[in-house]
Amino acid sequence: MKLVAALVALLAVAAQAAAQNSTTPPPDILVSRHLAEAQGLDVGAVVRLATDAEGTRAREFRVAGIYEPTPDPAQLGVAPMGVRLHLPDLLELTRPVGVPAGAEYVASINVALEDPDEARAFARDVNARVPGVLARQAGEAAGSAGPFRVLERFHLAIAVVTIVAATVFLLALTIMLVDERRETVGVLRLIGLPARRVLVQILIEGLLVAAAGAAFGLVLALASEVLINTFFQWRYDTALVFVAITPDVAATCVAIAVPLGASATVVASWALLRRGGLRLARR
Amino acid sequence: MNALGFAWRSLVRQPARATLGVLGVAAVGALLLDMLMLSQGLIVSMQDLLDRGGWDVRVSAGELPRASGRMQNAGAAADEIARLPAVRSVLLVRFADARLERDGRRPLPVSFEGVAFYGDAGGTQPVNWLVLRGRDATGPGEVVVNEAIAETLGIEAGSQITLRASCVAEREALPPTRLRVTGVAEFPFEATSENTVGGSIEALARACGGNAGDDADLILVGAQDDPDVTVAAIGAILPGVYAATNADVVGRLQETGFTYFRQISTVLTTVTVSFAALLIAVLLTVSVNQRLGEVAALRALGFTRARVVKDVLSESALIVGAGGLLSLPLGLLLASGLDRILKDMPGIPASLHFFVFETQALVLHVALLAATALLAAAYPMRVVSRLPIAATLRNEVIG
Amino acid sequence: MTATPIIDARAVSRVFRMPAGPVTAVGAVSLQIQPGDHVAVRGPSGCGKSTLLHMLGCVETPTSGTLRFDGRDVSGLSDTARSLLRLRHVGFVFQRFFLLPMLTAGENVELPMSEAGLPKDQRTRRTRELLDYVGLAARADHRPSELSGGEMQRVAIARALANGPKLLLADEPTGELDEATGAQIAALLDRVNAAGTALVIVTHDPALADRARRVLTMRDGRVESERLR
Numbered sequence: 055m056k057l058v059a060a061l062v063a064l065l066a067v068a069a070q071a072a073a074q075n076s077t078t079p080p081p082d083i084l085v086s087r088h089l090a091e092a093q094g095l096d097v098g099a100v101v102r103l104a105t106d107a108e109g110t111r112a113r114e115f116r117v118a119g120i121y122e123p124t125p126d127p128a129q130l131g132v133a134p135m136g137v138r139l140h141l142p143d144l145l146e147l148t149r150p151v152g153v154p155a156g157a158e159y160v161a162s163i164n165v166a167l168e169d170p171d172e173a174r175a176f177a178r179d180v181n182a183r184v185p186g187v188l189a190r191q192a193g194e195a196a197g198s199a200g201p202f203r204v205l206e207r208f209h210l211a212i213a214v215v216t217i218v219a220a221t222v223f224l225l226a227l228t229i230m231l232v233d234e235r236r237e238t239v240g241v242l243r244l245i246g247l248p249a250r251r252v253l254v255q256i257l258i259e260g261l262l263v264a265a266a267g268a269a270f271g272l273v274l275a276l277a278s279e280v281l282i283n284t285f286f287q288w289r290y291d292t293a294l295v296f297v298a299i300t301p302d303v304a305a306t307c308v309a310i311a312v313p314l315g316a317s318a319t320v321v322a323s324w325a326l327l328r329r330g331g332l333r334l335a336r337r
Numbered sequence: 338m339n340a341l342g343f344a345w346r347s348l349v350r351q352p353a354r355a356t357l358g359v360l361g362v363a364a365v366g367a368l369l370l371d372m373l374m375l376s377q378g379l380i381v382s383m384q385d386l387l388d389r390g391g392w393d394v395r396v397s398a399g400e401l402p403r404a405s406g407r408m409q410n411a412g413a414a415a416d417e418i419a420r421l422p423a424v425r426s427v428l429l430v431r432f433a434d435a436r437l438e439r440d441g442r443r444p445l446p447v448s449f450e451g452v453a454f455y456g457d458a459g460g461t462q463p464v465n466w467l468v469l470r471g472r473d474a475t476g477p478g479e480v481v482v483n484e485a486i487a488e489t490l491g492i493e494a495g496s497q498i499t500l501r502a503s504c505v506a507e508r509e510a511l512p513p514t515r516l517r518v519t520g521v522a523e524f525p526f527e528a529t530s531e532n533t534v535g536g537s538i539e540a541l542a543r544a545c546g547g548n549a550g551d552d553a554d555l556i557l558v559g560a561q562d563d564p565d566v567t568v569a570a571i572g573a574i575l576p577g578v579y580a581a582t583n584a585d586v587v588g589r590l591q592e593t594g595f596t597y598f599r600q601i602s603t604v605l606t607t608v609t610v611s612f613a614a615l616l617i618a619v620l621l622t623v624s625v626n627q628r629l630g631e632v633a634a635l636r637a638l639g640f641t642r643a644r645v646v647k648d649v650l651s652e653s654a655l656i657v658g659a660g661g662l663l664s665l666p667l668g669l670l671l672a673s674g675l676d677r678i679l680k681d682m683p684g685i686p687a688s689l690h691f692f693v694f695e696t697q698a699l700v701l702h703v704a705l706l707a708a709t710a711l712l713a714a715a716y717p718m719r720v721v722s723r724l725p726i727a728a729t730l731r732n733e734v735i736g
Numbered sequence: 737m738t739a740t741p742i743i744d745a746r747a748v749s750r751v752f753r754m755p756a757g758p759v760t761a762v763g764a765v766s767l768q769i770q771p772g773d774h775v776a777v778r779g780p781s782g783c784g785k786s787t788l789l790h791m792l793g794c795v796e797t798p799t800s801g802t803l804r805f806d807g808r809d810v811s812g813l814s815d816t817a818r819s820l821l822r823l824r825h826v827g828f829v830f831q832r833f834f835l836l837p838m839l840t841a842g843e844n845v846e847l848p849m850s851e852a853g854l855p856k857d858q859r860t861r862r863t864r865e866l867l868d869y870v871g872l873a874a875r876a877d878h879r880p881s882e883l884s885g886g887e888m889q890r891v892a893i894a895r896a897l898a899n900g901p902k903l904l905l906a907d908e909p910t911g912e913l914d915e916a917t918g919a920q921i922a923a924l925l926d927r928v929n930a931a932g933t934a935l936v937i938v939t940h941d942p943a944l945a946d947r948a949r950r951v952l953t954m955r956d957g958r959v960e961s962e963r964l965r
Contacts, residue, residue, distance in 0.1 A: 107577065132593055204682045211675055212368065212605065216612075219364035223616040226357035230623045286600070325353075338843065338850050350838035634834030637795050638848055638895070639823025641816050727790040730907075734831055 082118035084138040088291070090120045092135065103137065105148055113147060115139070125294035133291065164192075221314055228322040232256070239326065249327045256323040257316060264315025268308045275299055275307070340644070344651035347624075355656065358620050362660025362706075363667055365613040369606060370668030370702045371675060371692060376602035378693035379595045380587055386525055386688055387583040390465065392428065394558035394567050396580045400589065407431075408578055411553030412453070417574055418558060419455035423567040425559040427455040430465055432554050433541055435502035435534065437486065438513060445489065447532040449480075449502050450524065451541025456559075465557065466535050470494060471520025477539035478515075481522040486532045494520050500534070504545035514544045526686045598691065610705055613657075617713035621653055625717040632721050633729035646718045653714035661706040669694065740807045742903050742934050743769035743792050748801035749957075750787050761787040763957040764801065771902065773934045774926075776948035784957040785938045786907055792936060793826050793905045794818040806902070823852055827896030827933075831908035833888045835880040841891045842867065842876035848898040866894040870924060886917035893924060897933070904928060906937045910944055922947055 083103075085095055095101065095117050104112035115137075123134040139147070141160075149155065167176060173191045180189035232239075242252055279297045286296045338346075348355035396418070398406040408414060411429055419427040431451045436444035452464055464473060466481065471494025474480045480498070487493060499513045516536070524533045556578075560567040564582040571580040581589070591599070625632070632645055672692035679691045750762040762784040769775060769792070777785045790796040791803065794810055795818075803810050805821060813821070822828070835844045842863050849859040867873045870890040880888055889909060896904055906925065910918030922944050929935040937944060945951050951963045 200683045204679060207678050207681075208675060211678055215364060215368050215671065219361050219368070219612070222357050222361040222364060223620070226354045226361060226620055227616075227623065229354050229357070230351075230620070230627070234623075234627060282604070289600075290596075338839075338847060346836075346838040630832070630834060631836055634828070634830060635836075635847075636819065637793065637822065637828045637830075639819050639821075639826070639899075640851060641819040643816070644851065726795045727787065730790075730795075730830065731786065733834075734908075734911075 080114040080116045081140060081143045083115040083143075084119045084121045085117055086123045086134050086136040087120050088123070088133040089135040089137065090117075092133070095120075103139075103147060111147070113143075115143070122293065125292045217310065217314075221318070224315065224318045225322065228260075228318045229325070232319070232322040232326050236326065239323075243327075252327060253320060253323060257320050260316040260319030261312065263319070264312045267315055268311040271311060272299075272304055272307065275304075340647040340651040341655070343648050344655050347628075347648070347652055348655055351624075354620070354624075358617065358656045359660045359663065361616060362613060362657055363663035365609050365616075366661050366664025366702070366706060367668035367671050369609045369613075369705060370664060370698065371672045372602045372605045372609065373698040373701050373705075374668075374672055374692040374694055375675075376599055376606070377695065377698065378691050379598055379689070380591055381693045381695060382690040383590060383595075384583065384587050386686060387586060390525060390557070391559065392465075392557035392583075393560040393564040394571065394580055394582055395586060396556040396558060396571060396575075396578050397554070398578060400579045400581075407552035407554055408556065409552050411556065412551050414575055414578065415453070415455045415553070415556050418556065418571055421567070421570045421574070423561050423563075423570045425456070425561045427559070428465060428557040429453040429455065429538065429553045430555040430557060431504075431538060431541060431552070433502045433504045433545060435500045435544060437490070437532070437534075438499040438501070439490065444501070445486070445532060447486065447500075447534050448527070449500070449541055449544060450533060450535045451538040452535070453538040464535065465526075466522040466524045466533075468520045468522045471518075473522075474519045474536040474540065477537060477543050478517055479519045480516045480534050480536035480540055481520045482518055482535075483524055483527060483531075483533045484521060485530075486534065487521045489532075492518055494518060498534075500544045502541065502544035504541070504550060512546065514546075516540060516544065523688075525688045528684050529680055529687045530683075531687075606705070610709055613706075614709045614712040617653060617656060617709065618716055620656070621649060621714060621717040622720065624652070625649060625720055629724065629729050630733035632724055633726045633733070636724065636726045637730065642722045645721045645724075649718045649721055650711070650714045653710045653717075657706050657710035657713070661703070664702075664706075665699075739771055741768040741770050741804075742773075742806055743767070744802075744804040744807070745792065745798075746802045748791055748798040748803055750784070750791060750796055751799040760957050762791065762798075765957075765959050766801075767952070767959065769903065769934050769936060771934055772929070772932055773936075773950065774929045774948045775934075775936045775950045775952060776945035777936065777938045777952045777954060778940070778942075778945050779954035779960075783954040785954050787957075788954070789905050789907055789936060789938050793828060793903075794821055823848060824899050825902050827898075827901040827904040829889070829892050829896050829904065829906040829909045831911040833880070833885075833892045833912075835888055835891060835895075837880050840877050840879055841872060841883065841887075844880070844891055845894045845898055848895060852899050854899075862898070866897055867891075869897075870894045884917075885913050886920055889913065889917075889921050890924060893921070893928065897928065901933060903934045903936065906935070906939075908939055909937065910939070910941050918944065 080100055083101075085093075085101075089095065097117055097119060099117045100114055101117060102109070102112045102114050104110055121138065123136055126134070146155075165176070167173060177189040177191055180187065239252060243249070276299055279299050282297045283295055287293065396408070396414075398408045411431075415427050415429045418424055429452065433449045433451070435447050435449040437447050438444055450465065454464075468481060469484070471481070482492065482498070490496075490498070492498065496518045497515055498518055499515050501513050516534075522535060524531075524535065527533045558567060558571070558580075564584075568580045568582055568585075571578070635645060636642075672694075676690055676692045679685075680687070680689070745768070746766050747764045748762065748766070749760060749764050752759045752761055765788060777788065779785050787796060791798050794803075794805065794813070798811060806825070810818065810821065835841075836847070839847065845866050846859050846863045849862060854862070863876070864873065867876050870893055872887060872890055872894070875883060875887060875891075880891070883891065889912075893904075893909075904925075909925065910921050913921060918941065925935060925937065926947060935948075937948065939945050946965075949965050951965070952959050953961045953963070
């Protein structure tokens with residue numbers, strides 16, 4: 055497929071409205087949607103492909119269909135201009151002059167298994183039986199995952215900073231909100247309720263508010279997910295998913311937000327309860 | 338007492354919440370500053386990196402930055418380019434994979450950068466690296482190495498190394514070549530974990546067993562005057578290659594590889610400003626609601642609407658101002674940490690920075706924080722300006 | 737020649753529009769407050785006496801009728817103009833004091849003078865005089881939380897006198913104080929009035945009301961009777 059991409063750069067296009075009248079109809083190819091739009095190609099158009107700008111050994115092919123390329127995050131911002139040929143046609147087109155047929159090679163072979171769970175065992179088997187090849191599970195073979203692991207760490211760092219900022223604000227707010235109920239708390243203490251009892255009450259309230267807040271945050275995140283994906287898919291003309299709120303992500307957010315919210319309330323209240331009931335109740 | 342003095346007293350009255358508000362703004366402000374630095378950082382850094390090399394135009398087989406393939410007959414092409422009136426100097430660059438032999442241990446994979454100068458340098462021939470120690474490699478048996486190789490192998494100027502290089506696509510089993518290290522150099526475009534050896538094209542050819550061919554990965558050109566004129570002149574004599582000024586290369590990077598960082602910078606800038614405005618608005622609103630009686634009393638005493646509104650705005654300005662000041666050193670510290678994370682990305686030149694501090698970023702940071710202070714105070718200002726004095730005083734007595 | 741009354745209210749009303757229907761808090765009240773007057777307004781809760789006080793102090797705008805302050809019709813004044821009028825010519829004393837807790841007693845007294853644009857040295861001198869006048873010169877640097885209820889009210893009175901108002905309006909000034917402290921405040925208000933400031937006090941306290949030369953009794957938003965001492 056990388057070779058296909060290289061071919062596109064050297065594509066010499068001669069689009070025709072009707073198929074050529076020849077004894078052997080040209081072989082079929084697929085063109086990417088972006089290429090079709092850029093060159094004004096439709097199904098049935100006949101194009102000429104060559105491996106260099108001079109058009110050396112150019113051959114005619116018929117556009118049998120237009121495909122949507124698999125989105126590649128490593129190619130973000132680059133419109134995928136590609137064609138797909140049958141392997142024999144590709145090998146015939148790209149074979150260097152003087153090299154006999156059968157001496158070509160391919161860069162990689164993708165294998166779909168009946169049972170994907172057997173991928174690791176299958177790869178091990180191939181490596182043992184077929185010398186000169188390297189078989190790997192698809193996930194491990196994604197060499198370009200490196201940059202995305204770095205980006206993952208980058209995103210995590212930003213998330214940490216955001217959580218720290220949010221925690222600080224949350225503490226400030228809960229201190230203010232708890233302070234609003236200072237007199238009530240003071241009266242409760244004066245009539246004999248122990249501090250622990252008041253704290254448990256506050257903790258329950260804090261948990262409820264934090265849970266409601268987390269739920270609202272999730273709804274907001276899901277709405278943002280739709281907006282962000284819609285915008286960037288339009289902006290880059292791609293089917294890539296930029297933001298994905300998975301169940302794991304949602305669970306992690308709730309697991310952080312709820313205890314943080316409840317703890318902030320308890321910490322703010324604890325500071326308040328250290329003062330005497332009389333001091334609290336006094337205006 | 339003016340509005341700022343009043344606001345200061347209001348904040349100091351509740352030191353815990355004021356401190357937390359300031360710290361929150363500082364954290365958010367730090368992130369905001371970093372995103373502003375990120376939005377142009379890569380571009381500025383790359384531009385600086387390209388310009389620092391002293392070369393104005395880059396010629397390649399394909400369009401940079403994703404050029405693939407080599408330029409054939411590169412020597413002749415470089416020679417033709419060097420003869421153009423718009424050209425000051427030309428450097429042909431060729432890369433090859435090589436392996437450095439190490440006694441008893443696995444060979445160290447390195448990249449061999451061979452260069453050839455075309456033109457009249459009038460003395461020292463320019464190269465594509467900066468010699469840190471020792472001297473540059475001039476002869477066919479001489480090379481310079483980067484710091485990482487020098488440290489790993491424990492070598493310095495005068496040491497000998499043994500290389501096996503391959504200048505063609507297919508694997509070759511070539512005999513080892515001994516080369517003399519004349520110096521340790523810095524290669525501006527090498528990635529963090531890369532090991533690079535530099536020398537003349539002749540040294541590279543020798544390491545490749547005389548099989549280097551006449552192709553090149555890149556031809557660097559120094560323009561006589563306007564780089565765009567140089568690009569046009571090269572295009573006229575060599576239509577099959579791509580010539581780009583440094584600005585063109587940066588422009589292409591902006592559209593492709595760097596676009597993600599600009600987008601995330603915009604998104605996070607928006608998020609942090611909204612977040613800060615929302616939280617400060619809540620802080621101020623709760624604070625104002627707790628003091629409605631005082632505000633009504635001040636209004637009854639003769640404070641105008643404008644005055645009480647100014648008090649709230651001043652409070653917002655103090656929180657955001659203090660937090661904003663604190664966010665500067667925090668932001669720079671955070672930026673250095675985030676920069677270190679992102680520089681782990683494969684293929685990123687070690688000298689490239691994602692976060693670059695510019696005056697423009699600082700000005701924008703201040704402007705956004707000022708807008709945040711204003712936005713955050715909007716609702717609480719409305720509350721105090723529309724406060725019904727008598728009703729509030731009545732409610733305070735009843736409450 | 738009769739002096740211009742400080743307050744000349746003719747058939748002033750205040751009607752509040754509520755979801756359940758309009759409520760007339762004050763209905764067609766006419767009265768004049770002369771310079772140096774000492775007036776007490778009494779009546780059951782909800783009779784409109786505080787609303788009347790707020791209208792006299794230009795805090796509330798009458799729904800109908802005319803209100804003149806020092807001969808000037810205030811009904812058409814902007815909010816800013818009314819604020820400035822209150823700042824320079826009217827002093828307010830509240831039941832709950834409403835001192836600013838983050839300022840000292842001295843700073844609370846100085847606040848209206850600062851807002852009126854008095855120079856710093858004049859403000860400092862007058863603040864000292866006023867605190868001395870109310871007997872709290874030694875507590876100038878104390879915050880309200882460090883003062884008793886009576887002391888806070890005395891500071892509030894000093895604040896109300898900061899810009900030398902012609903009229904002092906007090907809404908239940910002894911409402912939060914015990915009898916003895918209330919008597920001290922009442923005596924202080926008498927002194928203020930004796931010095932020439934007109935005084936209108938809304939009160940439930942009969943002892944405080946009896947010190948006034950005119951006592952207005954209100955019921956259902958109207959002045960039911962006026963007694964002169």
